[in-house]
Amino acid sequence: MKHQLRLVGSLLHKDFRLFGLFAALNAALIIVLQFPGLLGQLQGLAPVLQVARLLATVLLILVIFQEDATASLEHDWLTRPVAGLALLLAKCAFVVLAMLAPAVLGAIAYNLYLGRSAAEAVLTGVASAAGGTALTFGLVVMALAAITANVRQTVIVFLAGLLALTVLVLISAWLHIGGLEIISTGSQWVILRTSEIMLGVVAVAVLWVQYSVRHTNAARVIVGLTMAAVCAFLPSMTFPRVFSVQRFFSRDPAAAASIGLELAKGCFPAHVLDANRGPAVVAFALTSGAAKGAIMFSTRSIPQGVPAGDRLTAGLVQLSYRAAGEVVQARPAPPQFAPLQIPGSGGLLAGSQDWLLPRGTYERLARSPAVETEIDYFLSLLAPEASAEFLADGRRAFHPGLGYCGATFSPADAVVMVDCFKWGIQPAQFVASLADSPASAGRPSGYPDFAPPALDFWGGKRRVMRLPAEGSGIPRVKVTAFAAVAHFDRRMVVPGVLGGPISVCPAP
């Protein structure tokens, strides 16, 4: 054991002698990039430095691992008394000391500079610089370095991977499960987090195979099979399937049994799309094949039976028509991409969605007497699990269930910025409101994330909420953490195309 540790030390020493200068420059870059204030002064240089940091980190990992390549037949270490796992340990130690440690220390220093407590600074530093995504990225680059003998080979493998990924994204987009669409639904974890964990596991397996038994072909087969599996699996994950996985993780499915949804009575408000509807909508309509003259209409849903204090979110709403055995899907207009959020208050508030229908499609559907509109809602019920009230005086404190929170009031901008950082298990969503004005609408912390607690074993998340606030006194804010209780769907079917039979609800 002592000899092995001495060996690891010797390998590490050699690598620092070889790449110490490169590592020092990279570490300096990493630390500088942890200070956004400093970057702000650099203006246009910041993105260049970010890219440079990424490239330098990848290159440093590659050269460190390939200095004693396992996928080679000629490297000196192969016939030296060096155990593969000791070599791996030395390489990982280099990555930790030369890349991870500067990033974590830089982030801690920045958080201390912002006046955060030591505990929060450490946790934030670890979460931002050594969180799950950063570690997975590092592991993947290490695995790539382990199955190739030099940078040229790595570039070839990387380009092949990139090509496969591009094809994958194109197929996914074709199947309407593109990243943008899924990221706003809260169900993104089904694909993104599981992919991240799977990549991490595969990378560890590749490293183990290469450094334990040094079987390059087996390691390359693992990588190839993983790519093939991902290419085969991801395009098949349409949103309803993603949602089915998520539904399986519902904490209390029965809680959704009493929740209903109703459509607002009457025909759907509709108008003919024209340039006045805003360039974004028109551009979207044109690219989606709905040329000028298409019908833009809204549907409005009213929830029923949402328990007081709970929130209902719609991850995705799909509208399709069924006519003479044919199913036609309507394209949601851009606002639809924002998640629909309905605070549970007896169904008084409703959410609406906008849709686009090409004129030609409408006319074809209208000719079918039995045409029906089906609207599928993929919903999640959120219940509060922790909350705290505090003054927006800039002071930060730890609140159980919320983590480290603080708020600052800017009278000039009439806004309160609420900022919470939580390590470990994450609530699905944070909502902030002004405690002293019950009528003020709560502001959620961006898109929800319904990842099960088991996936939050490492890392933390910062959430920022912006509340409009007037007056000169320091307001009190209330922050509530919501957890997902149940995931369920509801389908509504109405006759006709625009909320009723064609004779009653014709196109404008």
Place this chain on the structure above:
Amino acid sequence: MIVETENLTKKFWRHDAVLGANLSVPQGSICALVGANGAGKTTLMRVLVDVLGPDEGSARVLGIDSRHLTPRDRLRIGYLTESQKLPDRLSVARYFDYLRALYPTWDRSLERQLRERFQLPPKRPLGKLSHGMRVKTMLIGVLAFRPELLILDEPLSGLDPLVRDEVMAGLLLQADETTILISSHELSEIEGCTTHVAFMVRGKVTLQESMESLAARCRDVRVTLVHEPVVSGLPESWLNPQADGLQLRFVDTAFVDSTRLREQVQRRLGAIHHLEPAPLSLRDISKALMRATRQEV
């Protein structure tokens, strides 16, 4: 046997690099592994040090299956190949610092002695050394920990005669306490110290025996006959027969003594005017065997 392979086979796609090779290297010997380019010498040596795994058969080194060599076993084996990738940006002195930490048995005085003999510039990065200096550095890297077995793949390739002599002299410093398996095309350089020889042809070890025995049974035979010879139906042990009028020249690989050879020639080819069997160098034996193999193809 310190090295022993049994039906060792290693394939690269459809190409058989080593095909059922049986090699035995006695302890304490200096064994030359000889063969044409592409005969499978490098692949066989890589299997011996577990850089490559065998597809079939087995290789035992120091009595251990080569696939199960541990770092502890590697403390007893030195391996050098001309294509070895070294940490090029490390200086000579730093490289030895690094190696010293890997080997508890590292002999600093031997290292110093060899460095002085080879006159290596301590501060020069390995990547900026000449080929000769690089080989000398690698040689110190495998000699200074006093391995029981040295496996050297073409260590003399591309070296000028002076450096070759220096490398060989360095190698011989330790020859009495180490078994050496060496592949080289510079046969005249290694002949003086070689105790055993093994020939590889198209992935197989076709011949292996002591240098003494091989040298004793191989002769370059020049015969002047009374009648013009018919060069067909000659014994298989007479390699590469070349007739020129009444003159016949061949390599006898089963030579016992001149009298018996004279009787054999007379029986096959008739009356002899003159017969002269001359000893052959390892280089000439090797050439004769390779030429004979090519003719078989």
